[in-house]
Amino acid sequence: MHATPLAAIDPFHLPGIEHRTLAGAAQGLATLEVWHQSLDPGAATPPHSHDFDEVVVLLEGEAEVDEAGDLRRIAAPATVVLRAGRAHRIANVGTVAVRLVAAFAASPARARGPDGSLIPLPWEACETA
Amino acid sequence: MHATPLAAIDPFHLPGIEHRTLAGAAQGLATLEVWHQSLDPGAATPPHSHDFDEVVVLLEGEAEVDEAGDLRRIAAPATVVLRAGRAHRIANVGTVAVRLVAAFAASPARARGPDGSLIPLPWEACETA
Numbered sequence A, B: 001m002h003a004t005p006l007a008a009i010d011p012f013h014l015p016g017i018e019h020r021t022l023a024g025a026a027q028g029l030a031t032l033e034v035w036h037q038s039l040d041p042g043a044a045t046p047p048h049s050h051d052f053d054e055v056v057v058l059l060e061g062e063a064e065v066d067e068a069g070d071l072r073r074i075a076a077p078a079t080v081v082l083r084a085g086r087a088h089r090i091a092n093v094g095t096v097a098v099r100l101v102a103a104f105a106a107s108p109a110r111a112r113g114p115d116g117s118l119i120p121l122p123w124e125a126c127e128t129a
Helices: none
Strands: A002-005 A010-016 A016-021 A033-039 A054-060 A063-069 A070-075 A078-082 A088-092 A098-104 B003-005 B012-014 B016-025 B033-039 B054-060 B062-067 B069-075 B077-081 B087-094 B098-104
Touching: A002 A010, A002 A016, A002 B069, A016 B054, A033 A088, A033 B054, A054 B016, A063 A098, A070 A078, A070 B003, A070 B054, A078 B016, A088 A098, B003 B016, B033 B087, B054 B069, B054 B087, B062 B077, B062 B098, B069 B077
Parallel strands: none
Antiparallel strands: A002 B077, A010 A016, A016 A033, A033 A098, A054 A078, A054 A098, A063 A070, A063 A088, A078 B003, B012 B016, B016 B033, B033 B098, B054 B077, B054 B098, B062 B069, B062 B087
Protein backbone atom coordinates (compact mmCIF):
# COMPACT_ATOMS: atom_id res chain seq x y z
CA MET A 1 0.00 0.00 0.00
CA HIS A 2 1.18 3.51 -0.76
CA ALA A 3 0.54 5.59 2.38
CA THR A 4 2.19 8.99 2.31
CA PRO A 5 2.08 11.75 4.93
CA LEU A 6 1.40 15.14 3.34
CA ALA A 7 4.57 16.50 4.93
CA ALA A 8 6.63 13.85 3.11
CA ILE A 9 5.71 15.31 -0.28
CA ASP A 10 7.90 18.20 -1.37
CA PRO A 11 5.77 20.97 -2.84
CA PHE A 12 6.22 22.64 -6.20
CA HIS A 13 5.51 26.31 -6.61
CA LEU A 14 3.82 28.40 -9.25
CA PRO A 15 3.28 32.11 -8.50
CA GLY A 16 1.14 32.19 -5.32
CA ILE A 17 0.38 28.46 -5.60
CA GLU A 18 1.80 25.51 -3.69
CA HIS A 19 1.25 22.18 -5.44
CA ARG A 20 1.59 18.60 -4.24
CA THR A 21 0.69 15.56 -6.29
CA LEU A 22 -0.81 13.27 -3.65
CA ALA A 23 -1.15 10.22 -5.91
CA GLY A 24 -0.76 9.43 -9.58
CA ALA A 25 1.48 7.75 -12.09
CA ALA A 26 4.34 7.58 -9.58
CA GLN A 27 2.17 5.26 -7.46
CA GLY A 28 1.21 3.15 -10.47
CA LEU A 29 -2.09 4.88 -11.23
CA ALA A 30 -3.16 5.49 -14.84
CA THR A 31 -6.83 6.51 -14.60
CA LEU A 32 -6.78 8.55 -11.38
CA GLU A 33 -4.64 11.37 -10.02
CA VAL A 34 -5.10 13.56 -6.96
CA TRP A 35 -3.51 16.93 -6.20
CA HIS A 36 -3.38 19.17 -3.15
CA GLN A 37 -2.99 22.88 -3.81
CA SER A 38 -2.89 26.03 -1.71
CA LEU A 39 -3.52 29.41 -3.36
CA ASP A 40 -2.52 32.62 -1.62
CA PRO A 41 -5.09 35.44 -1.49
CA GLY A 42 -5.10 37.06 -4.92
CA ALA A 43 -3.42 34.09 -6.61
CA ALA A 44 -5.00 32.27 -9.54
CA THR A 45 -4.27 29.33 -11.75
CA PRO A 46 -3.58 30.16 -15.39
CA PRO A 47 -6.54 29.43 -17.68
CA HIS A 48 -6.22 25.81 -18.73
CA SER A 49 -8.14 22.67 -19.60
CA HIS A 50 -7.67 18.93 -19.27
CA ASP A 51 -8.63 16.14 -21.66
CA PHE A 52 -10.51 14.43 -18.80
CA ASP A 53 -12.94 15.36 -16.04
CA GLU A 54 -11.81 17.01 -12.80
CA VAL A 55 -13.46 17.30 -9.40
CA VAL A 56 -12.24 20.08 -7.09
CA VAL A 57 -12.97 19.74 -3.39
CA LEU A 58 -12.59 23.19 -1.86
CA LEU A 59 -11.48 22.59 1.72
CA GLU A 60 -10.79 26.13 2.90
CA GLY A 61 -11.15 29.66 1.62
CA GLU A 62 -13.20 31.41 -1.00
CA ALA A 63 -12.60 30.94 -4.71
CA GLU A 64 -13.87 32.33 -7.95
CA VAL A 65 -14.10 29.58 -10.55
CA ASP A 66 -14.49 30.38 -14.24
CA GLU A 67 -15.36 27.45 -16.48
CA ALA A 68 -15.75 28.52 -20.10
CA GLY A 69 -17.28 31.83 -19.02
CA ASP A 70 -19.50 30.34 -16.29
CA LEU A 71 -18.23 32.35 -13.30
CA ARG A 72 -19.04 31.34 -9.72
CA ARG A 73 -17.92 32.57 -6.33
CA ILE A 74 -17.64 29.50 -4.10
CA ALA A 75 -16.94 29.28 -0.37
CA ALA A 76 -15.47 26.18 1.23
CA PRO A 77 -16.46 23.51 1.95
CA ALA A 78 -17.80 22.86 -1.53
CA THR A 79 -17.27 20.73 -4.61
CA VAL A 80 -16.86 21.86 -8.22
CA VAL A 81 -17.06 19.59 -11.26
CA LEU A 82 -14.95 20.75 -14.22
CA ARG A 83 -15.61 18.87 -17.44
CA ALA A 84 -13.09 17.52 -19.90
CA GLY A 85 -12.00 20.02 -22.51
CA ARG A 86 -13.54 23.09 -20.88
CA ALA A 87 -11.11 25.88 -20.03
CA HIS A 88 -11.15 26.88 -16.38
CA ARG A 89 -9.39 29.14 -13.92
CA ILE A 90 -9.50 29.15 -10.13
CA ALA A 91 -8.74 32.38 -8.26
CA ASN A 92 -8.50 33.02 -4.54
CA VAL A 93 -10.85 35.96 -3.98
CA GLY A 94 -10.85 35.67 -0.19
CA THR A 95 -8.57 36.83 2.59
CA VAL A 96 -7.17 33.45 3.65
CA ALA A 97 -5.43 30.70 1.70
CA VAL A 98 -7.58 28.55 -0.53
CA ARG A 99 -6.86 24.89 0.10
CA LEU A 100 -8.23 22.31 -2.30
CA VAL A 101 -7.98 18.69 -3.34
CA ALA A 102 -8.39 18.04 -7.06
CA ALA A 103 -9.12 14.59 -8.49
CA PHE A 104 -8.57 13.77 -12.17
CA ALA A 105 -9.74 10.85 -14.28
CA ALA A 106 -6.28 10.31 -15.79
CA SER A 107 -2.64 10.26 -14.74
CA PRO A 108 -0.40 12.04 -15.48
CA ALA A 109 -2.93 14.87 -15.34
CA ARG A 110 -1.60 17.14 -18.03
CA ALA A 111 -3.03 20.59 -18.72
CA ARG A 112 -3.56 22.50 -21.97
CA GLY A 113 -3.39 26.25 -22.48
CA PRO A 114 -6.02 28.31 -24.34
CA ASP A 115 -4.32 27.45 -27.66
CA GLY A 116 -4.61 23.74 -26.99
CA SER A 117 -0.90 23.17 -26.44
CA LEU A 118 0.27 21.24 -23.39
CA ILE A 119 1.38 23.48 -20.52
CA PRO A 120 4.69 22.34 -19.02
CA LEU A 121 3.92 21.69 -15.35
CA PRO A 122 6.95 21.98 -13.07
CA TRP A 123 6.21 18.70 -11.29
CA GLU A 124 5.83 16.58 -14.44
CA ALA A 125 9.51 16.12 -15.05
CA CYS A 126 9.89 14.49 -11.65
CA GLU A 127 6.84 12.28 -11.87
CA THR A 128 7.30 10.87 -15.30
CA ALA A 129 11.07 10.37 -15.06
CA MET B 1 -20.73 24.07 -13.86
CA HIS B 2 -21.77 21.89 -10.94
CA ALA B 3 -20.77 23.77 -7.76
CA THR B 4 -22.24 22.29 -4.60
CA PRO B 5 -21.76 23.43 -1.00
CA LEU B 6 -21.04 20.49 1.29
CA ALA B 7 -24.00 21.48 3.46
CA ALA B 8 -26.34 21.12 0.48
CA ILE B 9 -25.63 17.39 0.23
CA ASP B 10 -27.74 15.26 2.54
CA PRO B 11 -25.59 12.61 4.21
CA PHE B 12 -26.24 8.88 4.28
CA HIS B 13 -25.38 6.86 7.34
CA LEU B 14 -23.80 3.51 7.94
CA PRO B 15 -23.01 2.52 11.54
CA GLY B 16 -20.61 5.23 12.79
CA ILE B 17 -20.08 6.57 9.28
CA GLU B 18 -21.49 9.65 7.59
CA HIS B 19 -21.26 9.51 3.80
CA ARG B 20 -21.69 12.17 1.12
CA THR B 21 -21.11 11.62 -2.57
CA LEU B 22 -19.54 14.92 -3.61
CA ALA B 23 -19.52 14.21 -7.33
CA GLY B 24 -20.24 11.28 -9.61
CA ALA B 25 -22.78 9.88 -12.02
CA ALA B 26 -25.44 12.35 -10.85
CA GLN B 27 -23.21 15.15 -12.18
CA GLY B 28 -22.63 13.32 -15.46
CA LEU B 29 -19.30 11.72 -14.52
CA ALA B 30 -18.51 8.16 -15.61
CA THR B 31 -14.78 7.74 -14.90
CA LEU B 32 -14.46 9.75 -11.68
CA GLU B 33 -16.33 9.83 -8.39
CA VAL B 34 -15.52 11.61 -5.13
CA TRP B 35 -16.85 10.89 -1.65
CA HIS B 36 -16.63 12.64 1.69
CA GLN B 37 -16.88 10.45 4.77
CA SER B 38 -16.63 10.95 8.51
CA LEU B 39 -15.98 7.96 10.78
CA ASP B 40 -16.65 8.17 14.50
CA PRO B 41 -13.94 6.93 16.85
CA GLY B 42 -14.12 3.13 16.83
CA ALA B 43 -16.09 2.99 13.58
CA ALA B 44 -14.84 1.09 10.55
CA THR B 45 -15.92 0.42 7.00
CA PRO B 46 -16.86 -3.16 6.23
CA PRO B 47 -14.15 -5.06 4.33
CA HIS B 48 -14.73 -4.39 0.65
CA SER B 49 -13.06 -3.89 -2.69
CA HIS B 50 -13.68 -1.93 -5.87
CA ASP B 51 -13.07 -2.90 -9.49
CA PHE B 52 -11.06 0.33 -9.94
CA ASP B 53 -8.37 2.26 -8.10
CA GLU B 54 -9.14 4.50 -5.13
CA VAL B 55 -7.21 7.34 -3.52
CA VAL B 56 -8.08 8.25 0.06
CA VAL B 57 -7.07 11.69 1.31
CA LEU B 58 -7.14 11.56 5.10
CA LEU B 59 -7.98 15.11 6.21
CA GLU B 60 -8.37 14.63 9.96
CA GLY B 61 -7.93 11.92 12.55
CA GLU B 62 -6.03 8.69 12.81
CA ALA B 63 -6.97 5.61 10.83
CA GLU B 64 -5.90 2.02 10.55
CA VAL B 65 -6.03 0.89 6.95
CA ASP B 66 -5.91 -2.79 6.02
CA GLU B 67 -5.37 -3.56 2.34
CA ALA B 68 -5.22 -7.29 1.71
CA GLY B 69 -3.44 -7.85 5.02
CA ASP B 70 -1.09 -4.87 4.69
CA LEU B 71 -2.00 -3.01 7.90
CA ARG B 72 -0.95 0.62 8.48
CA ARG B 73 -1.71 3.18 11.14
CA ILE B 74 -1.98 6.52 9.38
CA ALA B 75 -2.36 10.00 10.86
CA ALA B 76 -3.86 12.89 8.88
CA PRO B 77 -2.94 14.65 6.73
CA ALA B 78 -1.93 11.74 4.52
CA THR B 79 -2.83 9.93 1.32
CA VAL B 80 -3.49 6.23 0.79
CA VAL B 81 -3.65 4.47 -2.57
CA LEU B 82 -5.95 1.42 -2.64
CA ARG B 83 -5.64 -0.66 -5.79
CA ALA B 84 -8.42 -2.16 -7.85
CA GLY B 85 -9.57 -5.57 -6.65
CA ARG B 86 -7.75 -5.51 -3.30
CA ALA B 87 -9.97 -5.84 -0.24
CA HIS B 88 -9.60 -3.00 2.23
CA ARG B 89 -11.03 -1.69 5.46
CA ILE B 90 -10.60 1.70 7.11
CA ALA B 91 -11.03 2.00 10.88
CA ASN B 92 -10.92 5.07 13.10
CA VAL B 93 -8.39 4.15 15.79
CA GLY B 94 -8.09 7.69 17.18
CA THR B 95 -10.09 9.79 19.61
CA VAL B 96 -11.55 12.29 17.14
CA ALA B 97 -13.57 11.85 13.97
CA VAL B 98 -11.74 10.66 10.90
CA ARG B 99 -12.59 12.87 7.96
CA LEU B 100 -11.59 11.78 4.48
CA VAL B 101 -12.09 12.45 0.81
CA ALA B 102 -12.02 9.37 -1.43
CA ALA B 103 -11.58 9.56 -5.21
CA PHE B 104 -12.48 6.65 -7.49
CA ALA B 105 -11.64 5.97 -11.11
CA ALA B 106 -15.23 5.03 -11.98
CA SER B 107 -18.77 6.19 -11.27
CA PRO B 108 -20.96 4.86 -9.81
CA ALA B 109 -18.28 3.62 -7.40
CA ARG B 110 -19.71 0.27 -6.43
CA ALA B 111 -18.17 -1.95 -3.75
CA ARG B 112 -17.80 -5.72 -3.49
CA GLY B 113 -17.83 -7.80 -0.34
CA PRO B 114 -15.27 -10.51 0.50
CA ASP B 115 -17.25 -13.05 -1.58
CA GLY B 116 -17.12 -10.80 -4.64
CA SER B 117 -20.79 -9.88 -4.61
CA LEU B 118 -21.82 -6.24 -4.92
CA ILE B 119 -22.56 -4.59 -1.57
CA PRO B 120 -25.79 -2.57 -1.67
CA LEU B 121 -24.76 0.98 -0.73
CA PRO B 122 -27.59 3.06 0.78
CA TRP B 123 -26.86 6.03 -1.45
CA GLU B 124 -26.86 4.10 -4.74
CA ALA B 125 -30.61 3.95 -5.15
CA CYS B 126 -30.79 7.74 -5.11
CA GLU B 127 -27.89 8.37 -7.43
CA THR B 128 -28.73 5.90 -10.13
CA ALA B 129 -32.49 6.51 -10.16
